[in-house]
Amino acid sequence: MARLTKALNAWGTPDFDSVLKKEIEQLGAGHLPLQQGLSTGSYALDNKLQAMVISVSEDAGFIHAKAGIFYAGILTGCACADDPTPVNEESEYCVVQLDINKSTAETTIVLLAE
Numbered sequence: 153m154a155r156l157t158k159a160l161n162a163w164g165t166p167d168f169d170s171v172l173k174k175e176i177e178q179l180g181a182g183h184l185p186l187q188q189g190l191s192t193g194s195y196a197l198d199n200k201l202q203a204m205v206i207s208v209s210e211d212a213g214f215i216h217a218k219a220g221i222f223y224a225g226i227l228t229g230c231a232c233a234d235d236p237t238p239v240n241e242e243s244e245y246c247v248v249q250l251d252i253n254k255s256t257a258e259t260t261i262v263l264l265a266e
Contacts, residue, residue, distance in 0.1 A: 154183040156250070157257040163215055169205045176203035176219055176250070185263040186223055189246025193225025197241065200224050206247070215252040218264070220245060 162171040181187065186196035202222040209216045224241040247264045 154179055154259045154261060155257045156252050156259045160215070160252055160254065160257040163210075163252075163254075168208070172208075172217060172219070172250075173203045173205055176221070177201050179261075184221060184261060185248065186221065186225075186244070186246065188263050189221070189248075190225050190244055192242045193227050193244060195226050195228050196244065197224045197226060210254075213254055215254060217250045217252070218247065219250060220247050 156172065156175045159168065159172040159175050162168045176184070180201065181196055181198040184198070184201075186198060190196055200223060204220040204222070206218040206220055208218075223244050223246075225244045226239050226241055228239070249262045249264050250259050251262075252259045
């Protein structure tokens, strides 16, 4: 489970969105559902990840953030030595819901249907 401690510490400040954006971008494919969010590729890359905070709300125990993730995916071929298929990166986008626990900074991240 991801821990977004910097975002939690920035909650209630004008810097929250930028801190959250930066922390999301540093998570990578290990914590983000990039593979499940693919629309054109078959393998998600996280080397050019960009996040956009769409909305934020809170309740007694959690900060709820909706974010758009821009990333790249590739359509993999057979990987044969003589495979003429070039490996082209395709632009990908998905929307996730992040629920940040206000006590522990533990964050659940779920892919949202568009």
